[in-house]
Every structure is written in structure tokens, then in C-alpha cells.
Amino acid sequence: IPNTAPPGIAPESAESPTDSALDSQSYYRYLYAVYCNGVVDRIDLEQRKKVASFHLAERSGTPAAVAAESSPGARPDSCLARPVSQQNTSEVATRRAYVVATDQFYRVGDESKKRYQLLTFLLPKWQLEKAVDLGLFDVLNSTPPRVVSD
Numbered sequence: 001i002p003n004t005a006p007p008g009i010a011p012e013s014a015e016s017p018t019d020s021a022l023d024s025q026s027y028y029r030y031l032y033a034v035y036c037n038g039v040v041d042r043i044d045l046e047q048r049k050k051v052a053s054f055h056l057a058e059r060s061g062t063p064a065a066v067a068a069e070s071s072p073g074a075r076p077d078s079c080l081a082r083p084v085s086q087q088n089t090s091e092v093a094t095r096r097a098y099v100v101a102t103d104q105f106y107r108v109g110d111e112s113k114k115r116y117q118l119l120t121f122l123l124p125k126w127q128l129e130k131a132v133d134l135g136l137f138d139v140l141n142s143t144p145p146r147v148v149s150d
Contacts, residue, residue, distance in 0.1 A: 030124070034099060036079040038066045040126065056081055056101065056119075059126045065117055067105040076105050078114065078139035095123045100134065100145050112140040 031043040034056075042052040057068035067080050084098035099121065102114045113136040120130040137145050 032097060032123075034081055034083040034097075036081065037069070037076065038080040038101070042124075054126070056099065056126070059121065059128060060101070060119060061128050061131070063103065065103055065119055065128065065131050066099075066101040067103050070105050074105070077107055078102070080105070082145075084118070096129065097121045097123055097126065107139065112138050114139050116145050 029044065029046050030051075031045055033041040033043060035041075038056045040054055040056060041050050043049070044051045055068060056066040057064040060066045067076065079102075081099050081101040084100060097120075099119045100116055101119055102116050104114045107114060115136055116134045118132040118134055119128060120132075121127060122129050134145050
């Protein structure tokens with residue numbers, strides 16, 4: 001997964017018109033790309049094209065559990081969101097996506113750490129189901145959390 005959204009791709013908040021028509025086998029049709037800056041692209045593997053794009057800040061509760069861009073083109077000082085790899089098809093079949101994320105766009109002052117959470121989203125609408133605090137992680141020494149399910 002690339003570190004940022006592709007150039008020229010603006011996040012959209014609108015749902016794909018096919019979201020409500022998804023059947024139980026549709027999780028094999030769509031791929032979700034989660035980028036470091038918090039953007040998610042929904043890719044239709046049958047049509048071979050991106051069909052939707054949005055920022056996780058729009059879907060992560062109030063206040064947002066994933067930081068939004070502070071201004072157009074601004075870059076966070078570390079990744080805002082990282083997907084958690086799913087190991088098998090039974091995990092994919094639960095229709096949930098897991099993301100490790102922070103609600104801080106920039107570190108505070110000289111602090112080298114940011115707070116992270118494990119977020120669980122219900123697919124296909126990416127509705128926040130649960131947030132679990134993971135604690136503070138040092139982002140200056142490249143040690144933000146990475147979670148792999150077992």
C-alpha cells in the first residue's frame with residue numbers, strides 16, 4: 001500500500017451507488033486501499049477501476065479517531081492510518097476492516113510520541129464499530145504500531 005493517495009485523487013464522501021446492493025460474495029469483488037494519509041480507495045476488481053474514495057476522518061466518529069488534513073496538500077509527520085493485514089478468507093468474510101490510526105496530524109511540541117488506536121470498521125460503508133486504545137508510540141524512531149492478526 002503506497003504511503004499517500006495517488007496524485008490528483010481527491011477524497012469523496014459519497015457512497016458508491018452499489019453499496020446497498022452488495023451480496024454475501026461481494027467481498028471478493030472489491031479491494032480497499034488504505035493510505036498513510038487516511039484516504040481509502042474502493043477498487044472494483046471486476047470493472048478494474050476505482051469506484052469511490054473517502055478520508056477515514058469522515059467515518060471515524062466524533063471527535064474523529066483519524067486526523068483530517070490540516071490544509072490541502074499538508075503532510076502529517078507520521079502515518080495517520082495503517083491497515084491491519086487479514087490472514088484468511090474467514091476474517092475477510094466478517095466484513096470488517098481493521099486500521100491502526102492516530103487522531104494527531106502533528107506531534108505536540110517536542111514530544112516524539114503519538115497516541116494510536118485499533119479501529120474496527122464495518123464494511124462496505126466503513127462505519128466505525130469499535131476503537132481500542134493502543135497507547136503512545138514513538139514516531140520519530142519509526143516505531144508506530146503495526147498489528148497483524150493471529
